[in-house]
Amino acid sequence: NAGVMQNPRHLVRRRGQEARLRCSPMKGHSHVYWYRQLPEEGLKFMVYLQKENIIDESGMPKERFSAEFPKEGPSILRIQQVVRGDSAAYFCASSPYSAGRETQYFGPGTRLLVL
Amino acid sequence: DAKTTQPNSMESNEEEPVHLPCNHSTISGTDYIHWYRQLPSQGPEYVIHGLTSNVNNRMASLAIAEDRKSSTLILHRATLRDAAVYYCILRDVLETSGSRLTFGEGTQLTVNP
Numbered sequence: 001n002a003g004v005m006q007n008p009r010h011l012v013r014r015r016g017q018e019a020r021l022r023c024s025p026m027k028g029h030s031h032v033y034w035y036r037q038l039p040e041e042g043l044k045f046m047v048y049l050q051k052e053n054i055i056d057e058s059g060m061p062k063e064r065f066s067a068e069f070p071k072e073g074p075s076i077l078r079i080q081q082v083v084r085g086d087s088a089a090y091f092c093a094s095s096p097y098s099a100g101r102e103t104q105y106f107g108p109g110t111r112l113l114v115l
Numbered sequence: 116d117a118k119t120t121q122p123n124s125m126e127s128n129e130e131e132p133v134h135l136p137c138n139h140s141t142i143s144g145t146d147y148i149h150w151y152r153q154l155p156s157q158g159p160e161y162v163i164h165g166l167t168s169n170v171n172n173r174m175a176s177l178a179i180a181e182d183r184k185s186s187t188l189i190l191h192r193a194t195l196r197d198a199a200v201y202y203c204i205l206r207d208v209l210e211t212s213g214s215r216l217t218f219g220e221g222t223q224l225t226v227n228p
Contacts, residue, residue: 004158033214035218042218042221043159043216043218045216048214048215055214059215093158095214103164104161104216106158106160
């Protein structure tokens with residue numbers, strides 16, 4: 001059973017470009033979470049999605065960031081018009097259920113560098 | 116999520132036991148205690164979780180105080196591969212917000228050869 005997969009692992013963008021980060025959850029998992037880790041900082045929750053639904057986006061910046069988890073295919077975190085402050089590691093996690101006792105399984109992350 | 120307090124850093128020697136403490140004095144009755152760790156340049160990894168009773172798995176043991184206001188993650192024989200940041204996290208099973216993990220600063224564990 002493959003783990004959570006994220007691609008690309010590294011992404012370089014110039015200011016103003018768009019970044020698309022993909023996350024394929026573990027097989028059988030229908031709950032996806034995105035977290036961001038800024039340099040020298042802790043992990044921060046961004047958004048929680050189920051198939052075709054955003055459940056909690058309280059951690060998402062209000063502008064330029066969006067996330068989706070379509071019925072088919074991976075979850076996508078999209079950052080429009082990137083700025084240098086978006087440089088960070090973005091981690092995706094998945095779980096089979098949403099209950100507070102469920103383990104979240106993390107991917108290896110996408111490291112975004114904005115030049 | 117209820118707040119947890121952990122030491123910023125701890126050091127251990129290889130093959131010795133490590134006890135990583137966590138204080139959570141404001142824990143509620145429906146909060147589970149979870150531990151995750153993050154190895155350098157990797158995503159977080161689940162370690163163990165519990166509610167009231169002590170728990171054991173292949174990675175570690177979790178000792179929970181009787182009043183649940185503190186817990187201790189125990190690595191029975193530290194290896195160099197256990198060097199990581201360890202996070203103690205409370206998750207409320209009754210709240211939708213309990214679905215997210217709220218990471219604090221964690222404890223940076225250094226293992227000396």
